[in-house]
Amino acid sequence: MHIHFIAIGGSVMHNLALALQQKGYTVSGSDDVIYEPAQSRLKESGLLPETFGWFPEKVGSHLDAVILGMHAKVDNPELLKAQELGLKIYSYPEFLYEQSKYKTRVVIGGSHGKTTITAMILHVMKYHDRPIDYVIGAQLDGFNKMVHITEENDFIVLEGDEYLSSVVDKRPKFHLYQPNIALLSGIAWDHINVFPTFDNYLEQFKIFVDSIVRGGSITYNEEDKNVSKIVEASENTIRKLAYHTPEYSIENGETILVTPDGPMPIPIFGKHNLSNLAGAKWICQNMGLDEEDFYEAMSTFTGASKRLEKLAEGKVSVAYKDFAHAPSKVKASTEAVKQQYPDRKLLAFLELHTYSSFNPEFLNEYKRTLEAAEVAAVFYLPESVKIKGLKEVSAEQIKKAFGREDLHVFTSKEEFSQFVLGQEYVNSVLLLMSSGTYGGLDMEAVRNKVINA
Incomplete structure (x- = not known):
């Protein structure tokens, strides 16, 4: 062809x-x-x-x-x-369905966590030499491509994005996959430019659950009230498998997971990531892998690219970079880092640049998302607001939306860079959050600052 x-x-x-x-x-x-x-x-x-x-x-x-x-x-x-x-004109999710309609389709959906959960599943399957097809939205260590499609593999694991498929196909991507095995990690309003109300956004996940093939299964995060409500109300003839955050402890900056075979140190951290792990475990079991083999593989998992990715570490400081930009992700990542390093000063710096984040109504969703940080800053470029055709957002609006009068707000990339590089990083942890580039912030200079603190 x-x-x-x-x-x-x-x-x-x-x-x-x-x-x-x-x-x-x-x-x-x-x-x-x-x-x-x-x-x-x-x-x-x-x-x-x-x-x-x-x-x-x-x-x-x-x-x-x-x-x-x-x-x-x-x-x-x-x-x-x-x-x-x-x-014949396909959107890429429509074409992926055509390529996988005779396979067992495993679709990972949710406003947050789907890339990490998909990455966990792929890591576990690769660790145990189980060949599968896949599509994931991030580059992973040990995988040279983000898409792998064969004729022979029985399973395909698809990261199920709720954004639109193409300019001529306005359906959310995950509506097209018709999963045999599905997962729903959490729902928090996103993509306000496409889904103007939360009810409209919720409706997309109802359609997703109802699109699961008869006799299939939905593994879902029962700690998320929106997810539970949608899944439990669905009349689709599918198995409903709930999961929740497993027991864990933090000892000397290391996360210890409670497993049936005893306590196990793991390289990842944060309540949201441990919830993701629980969901990934259920999916791997549905794909024929036992619990013991899952935990063995996960002991070597270091995470998906840009998801709480360690940027630098010195004797008295550490820095992380995270893809978080939606309110729920910002809150989860900030709290996770603070929980992991409770005795260190947390500096959490967020870049806003998506359409949703500049909408005055949606901006209020960020309230208290940076509360766990001792020093918090927000950076955005006014030209980004203009490009998106939105009204100008003021520093006071942002402070009020985040619920912090002590919030540092920057609209100049030079001033933001000076602020970041001018911080005292002794006994501290830096968390940079964005799906953008922080105005071209010199990451090598940040690394050196943290390492030499």
Whole structure:
């Protein structure tokens, strides 16, 4: 088959293109901009477009299908040509279903935790030499791609995102997978630009639970009241398997998990990550792995990229970088770090740059999310607000929304950088949170500051 990618440079899109090439497909693609590491990886595989831009002449009857990325707009010239020719046009989740409809589909859903849970499952399966197909939204140690698709593997594990599939397919991605085995980790309002009310957002998860195939199962976090309510109210004929945070303790900065075979030190920390671990264990058991083998593998799990990732550690200080940006994630990560290092000063610095985070109504969802930190700061660029077509947000609005008068608010990347590098890091822990770049903050300088404190 010859598959053409419109917007091939996307994180998952370029990984899917590489996976299909490895599977033996003929692959081509276009994009108007491609960043690293996608550019180098596509170039190495001979899939990097010779010229950036959109070229309708690339689209013709010689193609078997087109895969449309979220980056492409509705008036994209290549999309219009494909529609004119009547070619089959897939969003990438729709195409993934086509590739996996004869497999056992394991879909990990939830507003938070899904990448970490998926990473745990993949780590455990790799540790025990159990080959599976997968799609995950982060780069993992030991895995050279974020997408792996074969003809022979029985299972495929899919990170189930609730965001829209494409500009011509407005369904949330996880509605398209029809899981045999599903997990729901938690629900906290997100993507306000697409789901303007919390009820509308909740409805997407109801549809997800009802999309599980008959006789399938849903493993769900019973400690999340929204998750429990949706799962328990569903009339779908599926097994409902609840999980909760396992018992654990923290000793000298190390998390000790209580297991049937006794206490076990683990490299990850935080109540939310231990809840994720409990969910991953249930899924692995549903995939045929016993509890003892799960724990053995998890003793070597260090986490998904950018999820409470250790940035630097000195004799008297440590720094972490986290992908957290939604309110529930910010709160969970901040509290986890404070619990792990109760005797150290916590400096929690958050960058706001998503559409939702600048919406005055949604901004209030951040109240008390940074409460566990002794020093808290928020950084954002006013131009980011303008680009998204939203009204200007003031420093006072942000302080009020977060519920902290002592909150440091920065709108200049230079001033934010000076603030971060000017802190005293003796007997402290630094937590940087963002899905962005912190205005180009010099991470090497941060590392040196922490290590030499």
